[in-house]
Every structure is written in structure tokens, then in C-alpha cells.
Amino acid sequence: MLASTSSVRATELLHDPSFYLRRQLLWLVVGLVLSYGAARLDYRLLRRFVVPLSVMALTLLVLVFVPGIGVKVGGSHRWLGIGPIRLQPSEIAKIMLVVGMAAWMSRVERRATDLKTGLLAPLAGLGLTLVLLIAEPDFGTTLLCGMVGMLILYAGGTRFSFLLVTAVAGICLFFLAILHDPLRLGRLLAFIFPEKYPATAYHLAQSKVAFIKGGLFGAGLGNSIQKQYYLPEAHTDFILAIVGEELGLVATGLVLLLFLAIMVSGLFISFRAPDTFGRLTAFGLTVMLVLQAGINIGVVTGCLPTKGLPLPFISYGGSSLVGALTSVALLLSIANAGSEQPDEVSRSVKDRTHSF
Template identity: 40%
Template sequence: MRERQLHRWVGYGLTLVVFALLGLGLIALYSAAGRFVGDKDTSLLPLVERQLCWIGLGIAVGAILTRIDYHWFLKHSWAFLGIGLVLLTLCFLPGIGRRVHGSARWLSLGPLTLQPSELMKWALCLFAAAQLGKVGSRRQRWRRYATVLLVTLAFAGILLLARDLGSAALYLTLAMVVLVIAGLPLWIVGPGSLAAAGAILAVALSIPERRARLLAFWNMDSDKQGKAYQVWQALVALGSGGVTGLGLGNSRQKMYYLPEATTDFIFPILGEELGLWVTLGVVLAYLVLALCGGWIALFAPDGEGVILGMGLVTLIAVQAIANLGVVTGLLPNKGLPLPFISYGGSNLLFCLMALGTLLNIHRQGGRGSAFSVESQGAQRSGL
């Protein structure tokens, strides 16, 4: 009984943390976007308005996903992969696809832009869960391992061609995590992960822009006005805020000193204006989100729910860690937004879809761990 009560409150906790991050993100965006008022934009705060529209759309889609049994999506996972493949291919077509910083990863939809690689995260999680969550013979399991790995490598390869190295790395990280959970031996996953990291590094070194970023990361002191400029300005913002911050709206770095202050580097603006305690609160919120999501996945009604839930939690958690690592100078600079906080519709839509799917798993689970045998003696469909 106590376990069921805790499971119910885990769902509330997950929802509360997500909406707290959304609210903090709007506050930070409102402050950072204030520099655009009176500039070329005719609307008062166009970034905030567009973000509110994406939040509304994401909440609506997430609410729908909480009510439709996730097993229905698992049955059609190949169809979602096909749709994702078409969207990714369209990014390469002139007039439809749009290049940003040399990466062909955007689709132009009138006044809006869409990043298909973000929505493909959800589709890949569905596909991995549909393949790896089923019970089968040893031969069937190995065939499913190979299928998930090959499909992930194919989509990661497309992203490497589009020079979207960050999303490709996330896809491969997802594959490694779900394969380990599904039972693939570590002596295979370990070397495979190193090989994937080496391949991404080789591609990065072959691209002059990416190679310059990596060299700047290894020796930031020698390139403060070049490729390391953005990270240095982020560190200045975090240092200026101190423990208590300069006060909401009083950031100096947002005044065109810190590039991408509303998207990938919005966290330093939070630190500068609201101080150390708020930034630590954000880190704690992501930790709580990961723990709540992991609990929901662990107590899913079947193995498919375990894989799906853990995949979604992994993508959000790894992206948050990567963003925080970049803005604090611990990782090379790569354009990955901070989940639920950074400005950007595609990533926000994926994150809210993930929330809706996790709540769907939560609604059907809670009757004991999917790895255990129930008290009645009936075993769940395991991994």
C-alpha cells in the first residue's frame, strides 16, 4: 500500500518539477529577451510569445499522450520511424530545408521552423521499446539487439551528414543505454561506445568549425576572443551573479556580450541574475526529474514500458548534463538546449511529449517492479 501511495506521488512530483522548470524558463526568457525590445522586432516580446505557443502545443500533445495507451504507439513504431526518415531527408532539400551554423537540420514551415531530429528521439525510444521489451529466445534477442543498433546507426549517420553531431551523439547514447537495460553484455557495449565516440570525434575533427571548437576547449586561455569567447562570457555571467545574483533583469552579459543567451546559454543568465542558489535548484530539479522518471520506468507494467521510460529519461537527463557541462566549461561547446528552459519549439515539444508518455506509463504501472514477481505469483512480461 505504501509503495502504491509513493508511486502516485512520484507522478505528481514529476509534473510539478517540469512545470516549475517551464515557469523558470519563461522568467529567464522574458528577462533575456528584453534586450530585443525596441530593436528590429515590432512585437513587444516575440520570443516569449512564440515560446508560450510551443508550450501550449506541447502540453496539448502531452495531454493526449497520457490518455492513449502507449502500446498502440509501440505497434506502429516502424511507421513513426518512416515519418521521421522522410522529415530528416527533407532537411537536405533546397527551399524546404534550412541550414543553421552549417547544419542542415531544420525545416521551414512558414513563420515557424521545425527540427525533425528532436521528434525522432521520441520515435527511436518507441522503436527500441517495441524491439527490446519483448520476451523471446536467445536468438531472437540478439536479432533485436542488432536491429536496434543498426537502425540507430543509420539515423545517426544521417545526422552526421547533416553535421548535427550533438543529436547523433544523443541517439547513440540512447542506443547504448537501452541495450544495456535489455541485457546486452557490457563487454560488447563498452568497446562499441568507444568506437562510436571515436567516429563522432573523427567527423568533428574533419570539419574546420568543429575542430576549432575542440581545440579552443582544450586550451581556452589562448582563444578568449575566438571560439572560446562564448564559454568565457558564460563563466563571467555565472561568476558575476555570485550567491544571491544581481537581481532579475539586471544581467549585463545578455546585452550582446553572451551569444545565444536565450537558447543554449540561458543557464548563465539565470546564474547571473538569480545567483548560485537558483542554479543549484535547477540542477536539483533535473535530478528529481531523472529519479521520478526512473521510478516510473522501473514500475512500468511490462518490459516495453521499462525500455520506453528509461529511454525518454535518458535523453532528457543526458541533454541537461551536456548543456550544463558546456556552459560551465566542462565539455566542448555543442548546441544542445537546456530541457524545458531554453527557447526553442522542437526540443520543448519533444520534452513535453516525453512527459506525457511517462505519465501514461505511470498511469498503467505502480503494481510492482517490472523486474520482480508479483505477490500473486504471476510474473510480469520481463526483459
Template identity: 40%
Template sequence: MNRVKKKSNKKAVDFMLLIAITMLVFIGIIMVFSASWPVGMSEENDGYYFLKRQIIWSAMGFLGLFIAMNFDYRKLKKWAPYIFFLSIILGLLVFTPMGAEIKGARRWLDIGPIRIMPSDAIKFGSVVFFAKFLANKRENIDTVFQGTLPALIYIGLACGVIIQEDLGTGGTIAITMMAMFFVGGMNILHMAPLGVGAAGVFYLAINDPDSSYRLARITAFIDPFADKLDTGWQLVQSLYSLGSGGVFGLGLGKSRQKFFYLSEAYNDFIFAIIGEELGLVGTVIVILLFLIVIWRGIIIALKTEDLFGCFLATGITALIAVQSLIHIAVVTSSMPTTGITLPFVSYGGTSLVMFMTLVGILLNISRNVNFERS
């Protein structure tokens, strides 16, 4: 009897958030299939190669979402330091013989037959661990020695490992954690030295002789058409792709730029293919779905009485918002190329599973929120 009563009192998850995420994942499956067909035929002799893998990863992502949705998220607070430490170790392993270099970038780990991106694990670990830190230090978060300095050390540790692999991903984590810190009540006056330090790190990163491609991306962003056959090629092709789509697009599967004009069309530039095939209408629908996800995430964070749950929901929502915004900004030539995927939509196993698991945690938190569900 007690079990039945306990089960009946269990609240439902935020249905609108769940539907929006599900729609984004299915849009991603369709667009990955369309954008990856030429590469699949050329490199794997199978146009369905990336589609099959994306479906498998999507199924694993829904499994992660379901488990996280039904798991007591409060237990993550106890495990947060171990999750963070493990993610940092995975990030450092990239610099060992286990690390794999693809197209000049060393961002992957080969673990048996599986290839993963440790940066995705660091995103997960950083959000969970920083949420615990902010919840524990709530009363002293605006002080120098108990709030600002420890927070900056944790942010620097998470970003420092990733910046060596990918400046864009490091920036994504930095902005996400700073957003959490701001919500937690940081002292803005303490951030002045941080701004100077961040500018210095950015300068050194783009002028690193071993990473000359970063400076090339900056110069290409300023005027991609000045060198459209070399450094500006990607951005120019992305703009051609978006522009040729018009209002209603060329039609699903009818993209021209995906035929080896636009590299990573199914990954880093998938939003451009959406614009080319589905037009302005398709891009607006995708943006609206992301806005729904962000809106529901903000509501959940605001309504959550548990401090750890509040900061965790804030971090998850900020991560989704920051990464999707950066991807769209890159594709529309509003910022330099960074190689950032579009959450839930772009091809990529570890990224998809990680984001869907995080959304599962967000849905879990929503079960403990008292608000009217749509």
C-alpha cells in the first residue's frame, strides 16, 4: 500500500521541455542523414553510415535521459568531486598515446573500439561540481578567499585542460561556469583582474606557434571573402549555404554545399545545411525549440527550492544556451570558427549522450518544482 501511495505522489516531468528536446533530436537524425550522405558514400561506401550511428547514439542518449530523469539528482552532490576529478583525468589522457589526432586537432580518446571526446565529460563534471561548490558556499560566495578565488581556480582548472585541445570548447565552459557564478552571487568588482587575465590567456592562445590555425580563424572572420579560397573558405561556404536556402529552402536532401564544399556539414556546420534545405522557416523552428528549452530551464531553476538543484539547473541551461548560440554565431559568420557542435542536432556520440543525460537531470529537478505544467 505504501509503495502504491508513494508512486502515485510522484510528480510528472516538465512535458514541454521533454517534447522540445525530443523534436530537436529527431530533427538532428534527419539532418545528419541528409548532410552526411556524400561523405558516407565517399569515405565509408555507405550513405547510411552516419545515420545508423546517430540513431544508435540517440537511443543511448534517450536511455541516459530516462535513467537521469528517474534517479535522485541530489545524490550527485555527494559524487560531484569524483565526477569532476575523473573528467579532468580523461581530459589529460588526450596528451598520452591514447589520444587521437584527427584533421590536425587532438581532442579524442581511443578506448578500445570507442572514440570519445573528453571535453564533453569535463562539461558534465564541471557543471555538477560547480553547482555543489556554489550551494556549499552560498553565504560566502561574494568574499575573496572563500568565494572568488576558489571559483576562479575551479574554472581555470576545467578550462585549462580543454583550451590545449579546443579554444572554443574551453570558452564555452568558462562562460557557462561564469554564468553560474553570477547567479550564485559573485562580487562583480572581483572580476576586473579576471578580465585582464582572460585577455592575456586569449592573446597567448591565438598567438601560440603550435596552434597557428587559431589566428587564421580570427583573420578569416574579419573578412572571410578576402581569402575565400583558403582561410575564409568555411565561412564563405556557410554563408552561401544559408543564403541559397531563402525562406522555404531548397528542399530536404537537396543541399549543394554538403557535396564537399562545406566540410563537417553534418557536425560543426549543420545549422547551415538546415538553412539551405529548410530555409528561414526551418532555422526559425530550430531556434524556437532551443528558446523553449532555455525558457523551461530558467523556470525550473527559479522555482527550485533546493540550492544544489537551482545551480545545477542553471548550469545545464546555461551550457545549452551558450553552446547553441556559439554554433549559430559561427555558422552566420558572427564570430570566428570554433568547431562547436549544435546540441542535440549535430552528429556526435559523446556530445549527444552527455547533453541528453544533462537534460534528464533537468527533467528530474522539474519533478521537485511546484509550477503549472503545460
């Protein structure tokens, strides 16, 4: 799919239709090797090294602001540049956030109902991560991590009333941040009043056009018109629209079903995990993947305002792909520990998602 979508842009910009595809395949190889290792690894090792790993993840998030190492693209400090390679530290942070919080909550176990141990301490770690993310600024990932963090706390045993207050406060803070950022404010307003902000609503309108033109079976692979510059960022955040246009509801429905399958099998793994850490980690990773996919699909179909979140496994982006593969690998590792037999469902899910 990426091959089809990115070729137009790559041909125009770089005179090489397969430029994006080759890079993504390279990342896929890297991701598969990494995740193969991660799946073989006992996930409990993570718990032992949770402190140094978390510190490393946070350091990387700080490094994006350091000139020379951090790369500024389109006004955002989201990337680290090391030679020709570009990394998005937020992908590492996303995984480590889940692991870190799961580790903390599994350690406190029953004291999770305390205000201090159950809410304030983990909230400090979560807050630090979120502040760094929002400073990049990366509102989409911030919102995603905030929601996932809350869910882990809830699953870990924190009182619902504490969480409710925190969530309200968090949402207020989030909106405050948005109000200070004209770009995001514009996006939000464009979502609410599309006719008043035609330029910002353009993305969304073009995305809808893609789905409409796709119909049930689509225009045929490679036959998208929307990718002919009508739909900006067709190969990244809005790739599902092109999937819809070229392959129709059949394919978009299948994508949706596959993420549903990831959710089901992920929760199943979580349920069968041998310890609390494993359970919370599996839960967090699953929610992270599926929620991200849900938000992305919501944006692309015009149900949510525009955010910069890619569709896991499918959108162009090396860090995102590697991150998603690693998450699945960790899930498999937990599943391995949960039973002698590896979970058939989750493995098949992983294999099929790669085909996009």
C-alpha cells in the first residue's frame, strides 16, 4: 500500500518512485530483527532494567531539543538525527511509559489505592513524559500517552475518583496548551466549523473524497487520484484514505478487523499473563496500539480533529513501524511466559499486519 501511495510523491520530489518503499523495507528488516530478539527475550528482564531504560527514554526525549542532534521538521522537534538515520524518540518513550508504569504499579500492588503511591508517584513520571512530548510539540502522542497512562493506573488499582479528577485536570491543561498554539487551535476550530476554515479543513475534505470514490471494492491498486497531491501526507497519517480509495471498504474494514483482533488477543494475553507486571504491560501496549489506530481512523474518517498520529504498521515512518513491531514482540514474549504454547491468534495477527 505504501508502495502505491508514496510513489507519486517520491517520483516528483526525488525522481525515484520506490524511495519511500525502500526506506520502509529497510526499517521493516530492522524492526523484524529487533522484535524477533524481543520476542525471544524474557519480558521480566525489562522490569529489572526499568530505571535505566526509563531514564534513557526520557534523555532521548530531551535530546530532541539539543541543536545538532535534534532535527527540527515543520516547526516540531520530534526527531533525532544520527547520520542518515532519523529516530522518533517518542516511539521509545511510548513503550517505556507503559513498561515503567506497569513496573511501578506491579510493585505497589495493593498500596495502589493510596493517593501518594497509587496516583501522585506514577503521575509524576507520566507528567514528565507528557510535558516533554507536548513541548516538542506532539499533541497527538501526548493525548494518546495520557489516556494510556490513565488506563494503566486504572487497571493497576488506582481509585477511579482520583483518576476522574486527574483526567479533568489533564484535559483542562491540554486545552490550555492548545489555546496557546494557533496551529492546533485552527485544526480544532476547522473540525468544528469546516466552512469557516477551508484551508485547514481541506485535508479532511480530501480524505472523505477518497473514501467516497473507493466504494465497496475501490478503484484498484495504484489507481488512486487523491494521492496525486490532492491529499497531503497521503503516505503517512492519511494512508488509510488511500487504502479506502484503491481497495474499498473491503480493505478498510479488514484493517479495522485486524486491529480488533490485536485488541482481543492482546487483552487475552494480558488476562493470561503470569504476573501483574506482565498483565499491565500487555494491557498498556495493546491499548496503546489500538487506541492509536482508533484515533488515526477517527481523524481520517472525519470523526476527530486532525492530529499527527500515524496508523501503526501501515503508515510510512521507520520509528513508528519498529515501535509497533516491538510492542507486538513484547506481547508475544508475555504470551510465551503465560503458556507453553505461543498464542496462535496473536502470531497470525502479527504476520498479517505485515502484509500492508
